[in-house]
Amino acid sequence: MKRLGAWPAWIFLALFFLAPLVALIPEAFDGQGAAFGRIFADGLFWGAVRNTILLGLLAGTLSTLVGTLIAIELARQPEHRRQWLMTLLGLPLAFSGLVIAYGFILAFGRAGFVTQLLGLLGADSARVGSWIYSVWGLGLAYAYYLIPRVALSLYPVFANFDQRPLWAARTLGATRWQAFRDTVVPEIAPSVFSCACLIVALTMGTYGTALALVGTQLNILPLMLLTKISDGGSDFAGAAAMSLILMLICVIVMGIGDVIASRSQKQVAGIGH
Amino acid sequence: MSLILDQVSYVYPGTTHGLTDVSLSIEPGELVAVIGQSGSGKSTLLKLVSGLSTGHTGSILLNNEDLATKPVHLRNIGVVFQSYALFPHLNVLENIAYGLKLRGVPADERRRRAHELLEVIDMTPFADRAVTQLSGGQQQRVALARALVINPAALLLDEPLAALDASIRGHLRDQIRQLQRRFNATTLLVTHDQEEALVMADRVAVLKEGRLLQLATPKILYEQPASRAVASFVGLSTILPAKVLATNRIDLGFATLAANTGSRSAGSAVFALIRPEHVQADPAEDTPNRLTGSLGTERYLGSFYRYDFNALGADTPILAESRTVAQNAIAIAPEHIRLLDH
Numbered sequence: 001m002k003r004l005g006a007w008p009a010w011i012f013l014a015l016f017f018l019a020p021l022v023a024l025i026p027e028a029f030d031g032q033g034a035a036f037g038r039i040f041a042d043g044l045f046w047g048a049v050r051n052t053i054l055l056g057l058l059a060g061t062l063s064t065l066v067g068t069l070i071a072i073e074l075a076r077q078p079e080h081r082r083q084w085l086m087t088l089l090g091l092p093l094a095f096s097g098l099v100i101a102y103g104f105i106l107a108f109g110r111a112g113f114v115t116q117l118l119g120l121l122g123a124d125s126a127r128v129g130s131w132i133y134s135v136w137g138l139g140l141a142y143a144y145y146l147i148p149r150v151a152l153s154l155y156p157v158f159a160n161f162d163q164r165p166l167w168a169a170r171t172l173g174a175t176r177w178q179a180f181r182d183t184v185v186p187e188i189a190p191s192v193f194s195c196a197c198l199i200v201a202l203t204m205g206t207y208g209t210a211l212a213l214v215g216t217q218l219n220i221l222p223l224m225l226l227t228k229i230s231d232g233g234s235d236f237a238g239a240a241a242m243s244l245i246l247m248l249i250c251v252i253v254m255g256i257g258d259v260i261a262s263r264s265q266k267q268v269a270g271i272g273h
Numbered sequence: 274m275s276l277i278l279d280q281v282s283y284v285y286p287g288t289t290h291g292l293t294d295v296s297l298s299i300e301p302g303e304l305v306a307v308i309g310q311s312g313s314g315k316s317t318l319l320k321l322v323s324g325l326s327t328g329h330t331g332s333i334l335l336n337n338e339d340l341a342t343k344p345v346h347l348r349n350i351g352v353v354f355q356s357y358a359l360f361p362h363l364n365v366l367e368n369i370a371y372g373l374k375l376r377g378v379p380a381d382e383r384r385r386r387a388h389e390l391l392e393v394i395d396m397t398p399f400a401d402r403a404v405t406q407l408s409g410g411q412q413q414r415v416a417l418a419r420a421l422v423i424n425p426a427a428l429l430l431d432e433p434l435a436a437l438d439a440s441i442r443g444h445l446r447d448q449i450r451q452l453q454r455r456f457n458a459t460t461l462l463v464t465h466d467q468e469e470a471l472v473m474a475d476r477v478a479v480l481k482e483g484r485l486l487q488l489a490t491p492k493i494l495y496e497q498p499a500s501r502a503v504a505s506f507v508g509l510s511t512i513l514p515a516k517v518l519a520t521n522r523i524d525l526g527f528a529t530l531a532a533n534t535g536s537r538s539a540g541s542a543v544f545a546l547i548r549p550e551h552v553q554a555d556p557a558e559d560t561p562n563r564l565t566g567s568l569g570t571e572r573y574l575g576s577f578y579r580y581d582f583n584a585l586g587a588d589t590p591i592l593a594e595s596r597t598v599a600q601n602a603i604a605i606a607p608e609h610i611r612l613l614d615h
Contacts, residue, residue, distance in 0.1 A: 164358035170345045171352040172372035186362040
């Protein structure tokens with residue numbers, strides 16, 4: 001293994017990441033970029049961009065918020081209980097997007113048992129039952145498996161958090177809340193924010209759960225892309241152009257997260273013990 | 274401001290050990306050091322005074338006010354931690370001014386007072402630096418300034434020098450002592466380093482397994498320790514089991530020596546404490562308390578030698594320090610043999 005070095009990884013990356021990417025570029029720019037002109041002129045495309053970003057922000061914010069709270073709680077647990085909780089949290093990560101989508105339909109769909117229960121309480125089951133097929137409902141389904149992801153990736157940040165500056169703040173006259181605001185928040189905010197960016201980018205590119213849950217009723221970029229190349233569609237140039245745009249949006253979001261994270265790294269590096 | 278601990282006891286949650294009946298008082302402006310090995314409870318004592326730990330019995334009085342119900346942020350006690358515990362996202366000046374900001378001091382005034390402290394710790398050019406760019410010694414000076422700027426009712430130092438290199442420890446030790454005197458801060462210093470305690474403190478408390486063994490000035494602690502435990506913890510020594518033979522005469526098993534037995538009756542079991550600097554190398558034949566034997570391990574320490582001397586018939590060597598090394602005899606003047614009862 002040592003003699004091969006990182007070569008297998010590089011070959012894998014070249015074959016399955018770079019090559020498809022490179023193949024996209026001439027496809028998208030075929031005919032002096034006519035494909036870009038075509039999709040930019042399409043009102044549906046702009047609607048999809050808007051919905052995609054909205055979905056990303058919605059699922060990203062919700063997942064980060066809840067996931068962070070769980071991470072804090074995880075870090076405070078004794079070792080044995082933490083192991084147990086982490087295994088439990090890991091479960092949704094292992095489920096396929098399809099399974100999750102069907103689970104949500106069975107629970108919150110038009111004939112779902114939660115919808116029926118709410119109907120018994122007087123709610124309009126037609127409205128409740130269609131809510132799950134909206135951007136909001138899809139955001140909630142995404143959050144189902146993104147929350148554990150946030151919690152598990154942020155938990156080390158809280159577990160390794162140096163509490164002593166917090167104590168110092170308390171002795172200097174800070175209330176619990178002031179000490180938290182002045183020492184914990186500035187320390188962990190970059191990690192939380194960069195994790196949120198990754199989650200937002202992930203959400204915007206996902207399509208499995210979306211397809212299973214809402215079919216192509218909901219206008220978001222990944223589903224629009226799918227319709228361009230599946231069954232009836234054959235606009236490969238348009239699909240390639242949209243892929244590049246979707247990728248660009250995701251790269252920008254993740255780039256922002258990376259910049260924030262590396263900045264805080266630089267600041268913390270060199271803190272003496 | 275005086276700090277008084279009266280019969281303070283504390284049990285670590287889920288265990289049976291902690292602190293037992295610790296009483297000590299620190300006069301205004303006095304520096305009292307608490308020394309003990311790790312696990313002796315000295316850091317717990319400091320946490321209880323600062324309020325970072327709660328649940329003790331007995332009372333802790335600061336300026337005659339019981340701290341039991343006062344939360345940590347209202348105690349106005351400055352704490353300096355071993356790990357500095359500076360705020361990494363704030364610069365040097367902001368770190369120092371933090372306590373003033375919490376007290377609602379206007380920005381201009383905050384800056385002025387933080388700058389004053391910076392000057393006192395000799396770090397004026399570092400005002401706008403990130404604390405992460407400072408050396409350990411500089412970080413600890415900033416931490417000290419941050420604790421002093423709020424005019425604390427008491428100052429607690431938790432192993433303030435333990436994380437630093439030996440080369441700067443001595444210098445910072447003197448600087449802390451100067452500042453403590455200048456601010457007339459009532460100070461509790463916790464350390465495992467007995468030398469640090471002897472050099473810095475007005476009085477030293479020795480803590481073992483949660484109990485206070487002795488509280489005295491460094492000189493008394495060294496010269497008149499109350500027990501073997503204190504003697505072995507403070508300074509180097511040889512402690513030999515002995516028996517009182519008659520008034521001012523003791524039996525070490527391998528030799529009999531003259532020593533001040535006080536009011537002890539013949540037959541009492543005691544321990545004889547001998548400090549290494551009181552061992553005389555190769556004394557004249559007629560010197561009292563002369564022991565013959567041979568030289569053991571010898572260590573050259575520059576200005577003096579520290580060596581083991583194996584007295585004839587003795588199981589344990591006697592530790593000695595002098596400019597020359599004893600080849601075949603040593604002597605200990607009777608007034609320098611101190612007897613301990615336990």
